[in-house]
Amino acid sequence: MTRTTPSTPIGVAVSTVIFRLRREADDARIELPLVRRTRDPHEGQWALPGGWVDPAENLEATASRTLAETTGLSPSYLEQLYAFGDLGRSPGRVVSIVYWALVREDVTQATEQHNVAWFDATALPALAFDHNHIVDYALWRLRNKVGYSRIAHGFLPDRFTLAELREVYEAILGRRLDPANFRRQVEGSDTLIPTDDFRTGSHRPARLYRYNQDVELADRGPLPQ
Numbered sequence: 001m002t003r004t005t006p007s008t009p010i011g012v013a014v015s016t017v018i019f020r021l022r023r024e025a026d027d028a029r030i031e032l033p034l035v036r037r038t039r040d041p042h043e044g045q046w047a048l049p050g051g052w053v054d055p056a057e058n059l060e061a062t063a064s065r066t067l068a069e070t071t072g073l074s075p076s077y078l079e080q081l082y083a084f085g086d087l088g089r090s091p092g093r094v095v096s097i098v099y100w101a102l103v104r105e106d107v108t109q110a111t112e113q114h115n116v117a118w119f120d121a122t123a124l125p126a127l128a129f130d131h132n133h134i135v136d137y138a139l140w141r142l143r144n145k146v147g148y149s150r151i152a153h154g155f156l157p158d159r160f161t162l163a164e165l166r167e168v169y170e171a172i173l174g175r176r177l178d179p180a181n182f183r184r185q186v187e188g189s190d191t192l193i194p195t196d197d198f199r200t201g202s203h204r205p206a207r208l209y210r211y212n213q214d215v216e217l218a219d220r221g222p223l224p225q
Helices: 057-069 105-111 131-145 151-155 164-172 179-187
Strands: 010-026 027-036 050-052 077-084 093-102 116-120 192-199 205-211
Touching: 010 057, 010 105, 010 131, 010 151, 010 164, 027 057, 027 131, 027 164, 050 057, 050 164, 057 077, 057 093, 077 131, 093 131, 093 151, 131 164, 151 164, 164 179
Parallel strands: 010 093
Antiparallel strands: 010 027, 010 050, 027 116, 077 093, 192 205
16 A cells, blocks of 8 residues: 655644633533634634644644743643544644643633623634534533543632532533532542531631642543653
8 A cells, every 4th residue: 555645735723612610600510711812723612722733842732832922831630632624624724732730720820801801611602613523522521521530620729618519510501409408418438537626607617628639630531740
């Protein structure tokens, strides 16, 4: 079998789907930042943050750099998601290495820029390229991973209540969870350590928990953590 040299060079880009938890009153939802494109193709449409791979960088460094340049964000968790390279997904021939990331709510104010906005991850407009498909895949991965890892903790501060942790699970899964059953499950796991501190307010004081740092956010197998 003979191989021919492609007449059109293949471009390699990195994009990142970055999720945060947004709380409003008694509601919580998963959001992500999008960047409005300022040039063709798809000028004026929203797209995932990203950029071209620098030959002098490894892929994760490129993902971190382009994310900081376009949104000002530094994630609490970053993992390679998938490679998207279908024909016709972009003018020319472009393969995108996509990462997904988590940020905590207290670091997301850095994205208040004129061409960056946050959107409900489950109610997006028509995005540039195949980015709607990419977000759908990232949400699917997040929902699956929350069942067997402590990935939900990537949305939370160092100390949190069980109600706050349950709120993250509910936002990811899109359904309510029974508080008593949830408490039994997480207290029986090895992912949480109770502290001696409580959060006080209009309700009964709630104990604060912290992460068990000996347990990783997610098992990435033999990949570097």
